[in-house]
Amino acid sequence: MTHEKHDGSAVSVLGLGQMGTRLAQAFLAAGHATTVWNRGAVKADALVTQGAVRARSAGDAVVASPLVVVCLPDYATVAEVLGPVAAGLRGRTLVNLTSGTPEDAVRTAGWAAGHGADYLDGAAMSGTRLVGRAEALFVLSGSADAFARHRAVLAGLGNATYLGADPALAPVYDTALFGLAWGALAGFHHAAALAGAAGVAPADFAAVATGHMPFVASLMTDHARQIADGRFPDDDGTVAVHTAAMEHLVETSSAHGIGTQVPRLITDLLEQAVALGHGADGIAAVSRVIGGGEGDV
Amino acid sequence: MTHEKHDGSAVSVLGLGQMGTRLAQAFLAAGHATTVWNRGAVKADALVTQGAVRARSAGDAVVASPLVVVCLPDYATVAEVLGPVAAGLRGRTLVNLTSGTPEDAVRTAGWAAGHGADYLDGAAMSGTRLVGRAEALFVLSGSADAFARHRAVLAGLGNATYLGADPALAPVYDTALFGLAWGALAGFHHAAALAGAAGVAPADFAAVATGHMPFVASLMTDHARQIADGRFPDDDGTVAVHTAAMEHLVETSSAHGIGTQVPRLITDLLEQAVALGHGADGIAAVSRVIGGGEGDV
Numbered sequence: 396m397t398h399e400k401h402d403g404s405a406v407s408v409l410g411l412g413q414m415g416t417r418l419a420q421a422f423l424a425a426g427h428a429t430t431v432w433n434r435g436a437v438k439a440d441a442l443v444t445q446g447a448v449r450a451r452s453a454g455d456a457v458v459a460s461p462l463v464v465v466c467l468p469d470y471a472t473v474a475e476v477l478g479p480v481a482a483g484l485r486g487r488t489l490v491n492l493t494s495g496t497p498e499d500a501v502r503t504a505g506w507a508a509g510h511g512a513d514y515l516d517g518a519a520m521s522g523t524r525l526v527g528r529a530e531a532l533f534v535l536s537g538s539a540d541a542f543a544r545h546r547a548v549l550a551g552l553g554n555a556t557y558l559g560a561d562p563a564l565a566p567v568y569d570t571a572l573f574g575l576a577w578g579a580l581a582g583f584h585h586a587a588a589l590a591g592a593a594g595v596a597p598a599d600f601a602a603v604a605t606g607h608m609p610f611v612a613s614l615m616t617d618h619a620r621q622i623a624d625g626r627f628p629d630d631d632g633t634v635a636v637h638t639a640a641m642e643h644l645v646e647t648s649s650a651h652g653i654g655t656q657v658p659r660l661i662t663d664l665l666e667q668a669v670a671l672g673h674g675a676d677g678i679a680a681v682s683r684v685i686g687g688g689e690g691d692v
Numbered sequence: 693m694t695h696e697k698h699d700g701s702a703v704s705v706l707g708l709g710q711m712g713t714r715l716a717q718a719f720l721a722a723g724h725a726t727t728v729w730n731r732g733a734v735k736a737d738a739l740v741t742q743g744a745v746r747a748r749s750a751g752d753a754v755v756a757s758p759l760v761v762v763c764l765p766d767y768a769t770v771a772e773v774l775g776p777v778a779a780g781l782r783g784r785t786l787v788n789l790t791s792g793t794p795e796d797a798v799r800t801a802g803w804a805a806g807h808g809a810d811y812l813d814g815a816a817m818s819g820t821r822l823v824g825r826a827e828a829l830f831v832l833s834g835s836a837d838a839f840a841r842h843r844a845v846l847a848g849l850g851n852a853t854y855l856g857a858d859p860a861l862a863p864v865y866d867t868a869l870f871g872l873a874w875g876a877l878a879g880f881h882h883a884a885a886l887a888g889a890a891g892v893a894p895a896d897f898a899a900v901a902t903g904h905m906p907f908v909a910s911l912m913t914d915h916a917r918q919i920a921d922g923r924f925p926d927d928d929g930t931v932a933v934h935t936a937a938m939e940h941l942v943e944t945s946s947a948h949g950i951g952t953q954v955p956r957l958i959t960d961l962l963e964q965a966v967a968l969g970h971g972a973d974g975i976a977a978v979s980r981v982i983g984g985g986e987g988d989v
Contacts, residue, residue: 496944497890521907522928532904556900567890568900571883574941575901576908577934577958578882580975581982582875583912586868587919588983593794593864601916603853603865604872605909607829610818611873612902615880619898622884631819637874644871647793654982660957661874678877685878685951686885 404428404448405548407460409476411438413523414492415466418552419447421527425551432456434476454480457487462545463512466492466519470499485511488541490549492517492533497563504537504562513541516562518569521553528553534572536564579608585648585657592651618679622686627677634681635674638665701725701745702845704757706773708735710820711789712763715849716744718824722848729753731773751777754784759842760809763789763816767796782808785838787846789814789830794860801834801859810838813859815866818850825850831869833861876905882945882954889948915976919983924974931978932971935962 408419411433422429423446431439432450439449450456457480467473489512500516507514515537525531531553542557549555558564590600644658673680705716708730719726720743728739729747736746747753786809797813804811812834822828828850839854846852855861887897941955970977
């Protein structure tokens with residue numbers, strides 16, 4: 396049975412691309428009455444059969460729920476879609492999961508406030524497939540009250556994490572975590588290639604590599620504390636020792652016909668840390684090369 | 693009470709540097725009678741008070757236990773220490789956690805076989821602090837029988853993972869995982885700096901970042917399967933889309949005075965993947981740039 400009423404739903408989702416569709420499905424799966432709207436109506440059909448209410452217009456979708464989630468291609472589209480229906484946002488919470496810059500987020504938060512709406516900027520960090528599962532990280536920033544009020548519904552998306560009152564935080568984390576993920580992936584592809592050259596199947600290597608990541612994550616926690624303290628104890632080896640080991644990895648990679656891009660980058664960073672006088676310090680001193688831009692090559 | 697007899701212990705540890713000491717402590721903590729030896733006797737004192745038996749010589753240490761674990765500065769020292777006492781290894785299992793190359797491991801396995809000993813080459817992947825805990829990864833390769841026989845004792849070290857019969861596998865994984873960890877750490881330091889430029893404290897960023905790593909690890913598993921299949925579906929976005937996003941990250945980093953080394957490396961890798969015709973493929977196509985050495989710059 397599908398819901399026939401437009402009012403009384405818990406959440407409205409505007410924008411039914413790949414991500415928006417998954418968001419609506421996750422809200423429905425979590426048992427929340429969900430209104431959906433898309434510029435092209437056809438994308439809502441499958442969701443309606445899954446129990447969603449189709450709004451006739453963006454304006455109807457906005458007023459249907461106290462929580463309005465938009466996930467559109469870009470901020471220009473957000474302005475096009477919400478601009479004409481802004482009056483309907485008064486007293487509601489707008490959660491904007493559209494990808495954008497910190498400036499976009501701050502500007503849109505101001506716009507929402509001007510129309511009497513609470514605002515949360517957000518980013519989906521874990522792709523579309525995991526949406527609704529505990530591993531799916533959504534970062535949200537802006538109104539603390541709005542997050543507290545809608546926390547239970549937002550939890551239907553997965554791990555909905557509130558970052559703070561500055562709406563710019565979500566896009567900042569979005570961008571930073573994107574770079575972090577790619578650093579790890581580049582390291583993985585190099586490592587898998589090196590293991591592959593020794594006859595190790597990618598899946599076999601991945602099984603061990605993923606088991607190693609909790610330790611790597613624990614180093615991140617340690618390094619964060621050291622960055623904050625401005626002190627770099629050598630509990631996990633000195634910069635000088637790691638430099639030598641990384642130079643060895645460049646040679647080993649080269650000898651096996653594997654791209655040396657990743658270990659050469661790391662070697663460069665470590666050598667710059669040595670040049671800055673951190674050779675005898677712990678490896679988190681590499682933050683002095685990356686963080687300040689001083690060692691940028 | 694300390695054990696007075698040299699025979700009858702479960703495991704002997706030769707080499708009591710920082711790691712060797714932690715290994716012996718972990719065996720003792722797991723309830724295994726442990727014999728210890730170090731070239732300089734003083735390092736054994738603390739372990740003896742913790743219940744270890746001190747061997748008078750390397751030869752005594754070797755014959756004291758069916759399982760002989762060595763952790764020495766390098767393979768030259770292994771040869772110096774074990775060469776004169778090789779006869780004592782007959783019928784025992786030698787586990788060598790000394791850092792070295794795949795060639796070192798294969799040569800030493802052959803040497804051990806020549807003296808009637810089973811051999812496992814190994815590497816401690818998680819530093820010294822975690823030894824004895826489940827997160828401490830030890831990779832081991834060589835005799836499957838020996839691993840099965842001593843699995844229960846080796847489990848006292850942490851997550852003792854058997855990789856396969858080729859003794860070279862442990863140093864191969866050691867080297868590969870070292871590069872992987874550094875890729876992730878470089879990504880983390882860049883990301884923490886970028887978040888820091890927006891006023892986010894390192895520990896706050898690390899808390900969210902480490903929560904994101906299980907997702908990143910799941911991407912590694914996906915990518916491994918795609919590498920094996922030689923097909924790169926775009927479930928997590930195309931190379932072209934990620935290239936544009938990474939170029940944006942370079943600009944954002946630069947605008948905030950943050951080192952652009954990491955995002956520029958990733959941009960280079962992605963652009964090379966585009967140049968190889970993978971622009972519309974999924975991001976795991978970057979393996980074609982790193983894996984084959986073809987895109988090495």
